[in-house]
Amino acid sequence: MSKPRVAIFDFACCEGCQLQIVNLEEEILDLVALVDPVEWREAMSEQSEEYDIAFIEGSITRPQDEERVKQIRERAKVLVALGACATIGGVNKTKNRFEMKEVQQCVYGAHADDPHLDTYPTKSVGEVVKVDYNIHGCPIENSEFGYVVRCLAQGKTPELPNYPVCVECKLRENACRFEFGEICLGPITRAGCNATCPSAGAWCFGCRGLVDNPNVNAARDVLDKYGKTVDDLMLKVGLFNQEQEQV
Amino acid sequence: MANAIDLNVHHVTRIEGHGNIRLKASDGTIEKVEWQVPEAPRFFEAMVRGKHFEDIQTIVSRICGICSISHSLTAVKAVENALGVEVSEQTDKIRSLLHYSEQLQSHTLHVGYLVAPDLLGQKSVVPLVASHPDVVKTIIRCHRVANKWSELLAGRITHPVTLKIGGFSQLPTEKQLLELKQILLDAIPDLQAVANVVLSLADKLPDFNRPTEYIAQSKPGTYPFYHGDIGSTDADEDVPVEEFESVVNEYISPQSTAKWTKWHRDAFAVGALARFNLNADWLQPMAKATAEMFGLEKGCCNPFMNNVAQVVECVEVVEGGLKHIEEILSDGIKPEKPDVKPQAGQGAGCIEAPRGILFHRYAFDDDGICTSANICIPTNQNHGNIQKDFEAFAPQILDKDPDEIRLLLEMLVRSYDPCISCSTHYLDVEFV
Numbered sequence: 001m002s003k004p005r006v007a008i009f010d011f012a013c014c015e016g017c018q019l020q021i022v023n024l025e026e027e028i029l030d031l032v033a034l035v036d037p038v039e040w041r042e043a044m045s046e047q048s049e050e051y052d053i054a055f056i057e058g059s060i061t062r063p064q065d066e067e068r069v070k071q072i073r074e075r076a077k078v079l080v081a082l083g084a085c086a087t088i089g090g091v092n093k094t095k096n097r098f099e100m101k102e103v104q105q106c107v108y109g110a111h112a113d114d115p116h117l118d119t120y121p122t123k124s125v126g127e128v129v130k131v132d133y134n135i136h137g138c139p140i141e142n143s144e145f146g147y148v149v150r151c152l153a154q155g156k157t158p159e160l161p162n163y164p165v166c167v168e169c170k171l172r173e174n175a176c177r178f179e180f181g182e183i184c185l186g187p188i189t190r191a192g193c194n195a196t197c198p199s200a201g202a203w204c205f206g207c208r209g210l211v212d213n214p215n216v217n218a219a220r221d222v223l224d225k226y227g228k229t230v231d232d233l234m235l236k237v238g239l240f241n242q243e244q245e246q247v
Numbered sequence: 248m249a250n251a252i253d254l255n256v257h258h259v260t261r262i263e264g265h266g267n268i269r270l271k272a273s274d275g276t277i278e279k280v281e282w283q284v285p286e287a288p289r290f291f292e293a294m295v296r297g298k299h300f301e302d303i304q305t306i307v308s309r310i311c312g313i314c315s316i317s318h319s320l321t322a323v324k325a326v327e328n329a330l331g332v333e334v335s336e337q338t339d340k341i342r343s344l345l346h347y348s349e350q351l352q353s354h355t356l357h358v359g360y361l362v363a364p365d366l367l368g369q370k371s372v373v374p375l376v377a378s379h380p381d382v383v384k385t386i387i388r389c390h391r392v393a394n395k396w397s398e399l400l401a402g403r404i405t406h407p408v409t410l411k412i413g414g415f416s417q418l419p420t421e422k423q424l425l426e427l428k429q430i431l432l433d434a435i436p437d438l439q440a441v442a443n444v445v446l447s448l449a450d451k452l453p454d455f456n457r458p459t460e461y462i463a464q465s466k467p468g469t470y471p472f473y474h475g476d477i478g479s480t481d482a483d484e485d486v487p488v489e490e491f492e493s494v495v496n497e498y499i500s501p502q503s504t505a506k507w508t509k510w511h512r513d514a515f516a517v518g519a520l521a522r523f524n525l526n527a528d529w530l531q532p533m534a535k536a537t538a539e540m541f542g543l544e545k546g547c548c549n550p551f552m553n554n555v556a557q558v559v560e561c562v563e564v565v566e567g568g569l570k571h572i573e574e575i576l577s578d579g580i581k582p583e584k585p586d587v588k589p590q591a592g593q594g595a596g597c598i599e600a601p602r603g604i605l606f607h608r609y610a611f612d613d614d615g616i617c618t619s620a621n622i623c624i625p626t627n628q629n630h631g632n633i634q635k636d637f638e639a640f641a642p643q644i645l646d647k648d649p650d651e652i653r654l655l656l657e658m659l660v661r662s663y664d665p666c667i668s669c670s671t672h673y674l675d676v677e678f679v
Contacts, residue, residue, distance in 0.1 A: 012287040015263055016312020016405045022360065023394055023404060025387045029376060037373070043360065044371035045260040061287050091309045094294040106293040119288060139312065139405045200402025200409050201416030205305060239302060 011058030017083035084138035093242035138207035169195035317600035328594025352393035353601035359386030413585030461521035507631035514631035517603025519556035534563035589615025
């Protein structure tokens with residue numbers, strides 16, 4: 001069986017998720033033994049229009065980007081959204097709180113109406129084309145990327161965590177961030193990061209998106225216990241999860 | 248001899264972000280040579296409005312994956328400036344130590360993974376694994392040292408989580424700093440090996456010189472990355488950070504709707520070579536010896552030598568890092584608990600990102616909610632200079648075959664280590 005051809009594409013983002021792939025260092029060679037990288041602009045000069053698996057990093061923010069991602073979808077057998085900008089829109093969606101015309105004027109002033117500075121409300125990749133798998137996080141966990149590549153190379157379905165960050169945080173025996181008077185999004189955020197931020201003394205920013213069917217009642221109980229309100233929570237939810245309907 | 252060249256490089260590879268090269272020439276005359284930036288704009292200055300002062304750094308860190316530590320630190324400095332927060336000497340020193348790690352991380356990535364393939368005649372680092380395994384392994388070790396270094400102090404490699412307004416959410420322990428010290432000491436032979444490899448290939452770097460104004464942080468007596476005023480090779484006196492807008496002088500280029508920058512000339516350059524040209528007198532001993540090895544001297548106006556200046560800085564930050572660790576350990580690590588109250592105000596922050604000088608400015612209302620922002624990014628400051636280099640360099644290489652012209656122009660762009668995701672609120676979308 002020939003190795004699946006893999007391409008990595010980027011849209012509006014910081015390219016930090018691609019950087020996490022680079023940070024796999026030697027392990028990239030193990031992955032290259034399983035798949036054939038045919039296009040990865042940030043790291044390679046080669047380009048190709050034939051690929052089996054496409055990884056998409058970044059959000060869709062312009063009409064021309066929408067066309068490009070649709071073309072990639074047509075060519076790819078499997079499409080994977082890579083990182084928060086692609087999976088949930090991430091910080092790019094904080095723009096959507098404003099009228100686009102006003103956003104353009106804020107940054108470009110008198111040039112706001114120039115046609116090439118056009119923008120529209122940020123969309124995740126899944127809001128434009130069908131996404132087969134999501135690799136969550138801002139940035140992604142590169143171990144999870146390696147796991148998904150191995151699964152796809154072997155024709156298996158990757159299973160990603162569907163329980164809240166609190167589970168991993170407890171296993172690491174961290175003190176709860178609410179005990180420090182902070183708001184933490186751990187109770188409603190999808191795990192898989194090994195509670196990186198609470199383990200470094202920070203609260204969970206929610207970058208992996210909401211867990212499916214978050215236990216809203218339990219989250220409300222936690223807020224009540226520590227004298228916090230839903231509005232306090234929503235200000236923090238809005239960093240990475242603007243417009244997530246389940247909230 | 249009719250020599251018609253029509254070069255369209257759509258999305259130059261092995262750089263961060265999207266950029267295009269356009270060259271059209273016939274009979275030895277250039278009709279058009281342009282550096283274009285078609286990256287999707289992201290509107291960060293608009294996005295941070297309405298957000299709490301503690302959350303600004305979390306958002307703007309996402310401007311760039313490669314220089315997320317620089318963006319976070321600049322935001323933290325600007326917010327503290329706006330809120331009148333003074334940090335302890337310990338916080339200042341640990342932040343500076345963390346910031347060093349990003350220079351090593353970014354420069355190793357750039358020189359080792361993105362530029363080395365050009366010098367060794369390959370299209371990416373992947374074939375180098377087979378052709379030059381020892382070189383690749385050494386580069387990987389250096390990159391891993393930098394990653395461990397930032398992970399220890401920032402909580403993870405990319406997008407730091409430990410930075411807080413007024414201090415840190417978590418301080419390193421003495422044991423961790425001693426381990427880091429050993430890691431850095433062990434890295435010195437590898438860094439020297441990388442420098443020797445680059446030296447052996449330095450003849451592949453074109454000998455192209457164009458008199459250029461260089462701008463970088465300046466703090467006489469130091470080779471600054473973290474603290475300093477704004478210095479220029481064209482100016483006798485430094486300018487305070489508070490006045491950064493009067494230095495960058497953003498303008499609209501007639502050939503491009505991108506905002507570019509200029510100060511004393513029609514363009515200026517920032518980055519490792521700019522820092523070297525301003526501050527080389529105060530390099531640490533090993534870094535100074537590395538520069539001498541390459542014959543790199545102050546006043547160098549060859550943009551390709553930016554790669555060499557990055558190698559020199561890799562050595563500089565390891566030496567500087569070791570000094571910082573010694574000082575922090577001898578003072579002893581004291582627990583701190585940042586406690587910052589909101590107040591209305593505005594303030595600017597400045598830092599040397601790996602690619603050059605970076606400025607942020609924010610304003611806040613009484614509740615500490617952001618009301619406006621201005622961010623001026625190094626790659627953005629270099630776009631105009633890349634264009635001026637193109638105009639001077641292209642005529643010198645027109646007699647070469649098209650593939651070589653393409654490679655040389657791409658190498659020129661790569662030498663600036665552009666970080667286009669960063670610079671996306673300034674762009675020229677002429678799709679070619």
